[in-house]
Amino acid sequence: MSIIQVKNLKKTFGTNEVLQGIDLTIAKSEVVVIMGPSGSGKSTLLRCLNFLEEPTEGTIRIGEFQVDAGGNKNRKRKKEIRELRKITGFVFQSFNLFPHKTAIENVMEGPIIIHGTKVEEARILAKALLTKVGLGDRCDYYPAQLSGGQQQRVAIARSLALNPMVMLYDEPTSALDPELVKEVLQVIKDLAREGMTMIIVTHEMNFAKDVADRVIFMDKGVIVEQGTSEEIFLNPKEDRTRQFLSIVE
Amino acid sequence: MDVTIIIDSLPSLLKATLMTILLAAISIVIALIIGFFTAIVRILKVKILNGIATTYVSIIRGTPLLVQIFVIYYGLPQIGISLDPISSGVVALSLNAGAYLSESFRASILAVDNGQMEASLSMGMTYSQALRRIILPQSLRIAIPTLSNTFIVLIKDTSLVSVITVTELLQMSSLIIAKTFEPLTIYLLAAAIYWVLITFFTTILDKLEVRSSKYLVR
Numbered sequence: 001m002s003i004i005q006v007k008n009l010k011k012t013f014g015t016n017e018v019l020q021g022i023d024l025t026i027a028k029s030e031v032v033v034i035m036g037p038s039g040s041g042k043s044t045l046l047r048c049l050n051f052l053e054e055p056t057e058g059t060i061r062i063g064e065f066q067v068d069a070g071g072n073k074n075r076k077r078k079k080e081i082r083e084l085r086k087i088t089g090f091v092f093q094s095f096n097l098f099p100h101k102t103a104i105e106n107v108m109e110g111p112i113i114i115h116g117t118k119v120e121e122a123r124i125l126a127k128a129l130l131t132k133v134g135l136g137d138r139c140d141y142y143p144a145q146l147s148g149g150q151q152q153r154v155a156i157a158r159s160l161a162l163n164p165m166v167m168l169y170d171e172p173t174s175a176l177d178p179e180l181v182k183e184v185l186q187v188i189k190d191l192a193r194e195g196m197t198m199i200i201v202t203h204e205m206n207f208a209k210d211v212a213d214r215v216i217f218m219d220k221g222v223i224v225e226q227g228t229s230e231e232i233f234l235n236p237k238e239d240r241t242r243q244f245l246s247i248v249e
Numbered sequence: 250m251d252v253t254i255i256i257d258s259l260p261s262l263l264k265a266t267l268m269t270i271l272l273a274a275i276s277i278v279i280a281l282i283i284g285f286f287t288a289i290v291r292i293l294k295v296k297i298l299n300g301i302a303t304t305y306v307s308i309i310r311g312t313p314l315l316v317q318i319f320v321i322y323y324g325l326p327q328i329g330i331s332l333d334p335i336s337s338g339v340v341a342l343s344l345n346a347g348a349y350l351s352e353s354f355r356a357s358i359l360a361v362d363n364g365q366m367e368a369s370l371s372m373g374m375t376y377s378q379a380l381r382r383i384i385l386p387q388s389l390r391i392a393i394p395t396l397s398n399t400f401i402v403l404i405k406d407t408s409l410v411s412v413i414t415v416t417e418l419l420q421m422s423s424l425i426i427a428k429t430f431e432p433l434t435i436y437l438l439a440a441a442i443y444w445v446l447i448t449f450f451t452t453i454l455d456k457l458e459v460r461s462s463k464y465l466v467r
Binding site: 050052078082083085086088090092094096097098099100101109110113114142143144158159162 | 362364365367368370371372373374375378382383386387390464465
């Protein structure tokens, strides 16, 4: 069974229809890269999957939790959205680490608050995850004392701490200096190899070629075309895709 | 200027200073509670309460404290609410400072980057968990300088309560002057005591600000 299923997802800001009915199915362990020009709706799509934006219409299912768009904000629906978020890791362009907590405290926060894990257990888990992203020696640093690449790796560890079924990345390397991009992409690649299901919005073409099982090209709120990275990068069928690729490359 | 006058009047002035501290301390605590909840109500736009909170802040900030004190002490008895001078003073001072504090709290909560709330929610936290664990600790640090300001003003404003016969520092000074005819000495003495008091509290708050900002140091 697919792990993510999106049906007819629409999102309107005022009169601007940013998502015009997106259908998307993602299988377990699949790595999907979403590309497209700015304003194409790719970030909005990702944010809708986590209900950071409330979609206008459509249905989203992640794992066993299905939430319909546009419902009222009653307690039951809020709880469903929380359940859906708990099994979804979200990595932001601007990291959004908690600045008043150390790296390890950032990672411990989720298990303690969401899963009710005991502090000592959470610390062991967090230490292991920070080691996994190559920051085992930075546990007690505050975010302000870390480089952008290190901060983003802590953010990934923070998401992993909740043992998510799916990881969503919203331009994870766009805020980084060029020399720091690689270390973050390496962590994401390692996760892909371990079989993590991931959706990644990015402009990193080479990375997409390396890691993506499927590349989706979006423009003006619709999926223009999708396929393997070879299909999209070497033989794009649509003019819009070709145009975009010629600008990016 | 006679030194003996200073020595003679100092015990009374210091005793009256205790009343000033008491007024300020009780009012600050109540004002912090009022200010915090008013800010939360306004940020969450809680139905009905939001309107009440907004009107409260507007009225308090739009009228002089002295008028508020008169309304509470001289005005309210007319509709059957009689408070003694000290209670009237505390009510007026806390309502007044509460309104200003609510604005500081509100601004400092809104000043925390929206990404912090998004990151918390995306983990599956409830809104109130996110507020408590992530947003408020950060906004408190932002709020300290303006809190500090409100505290200073509150300590000074206790002097206005002298007009409704509360024997705090200023009222006591006037009483002593009535006996000694030494206004310059006594008022300067009172001023010095206010200054020491306020310097003491600002030093504590400055230390607190430095401590709460330690995580921002590279």
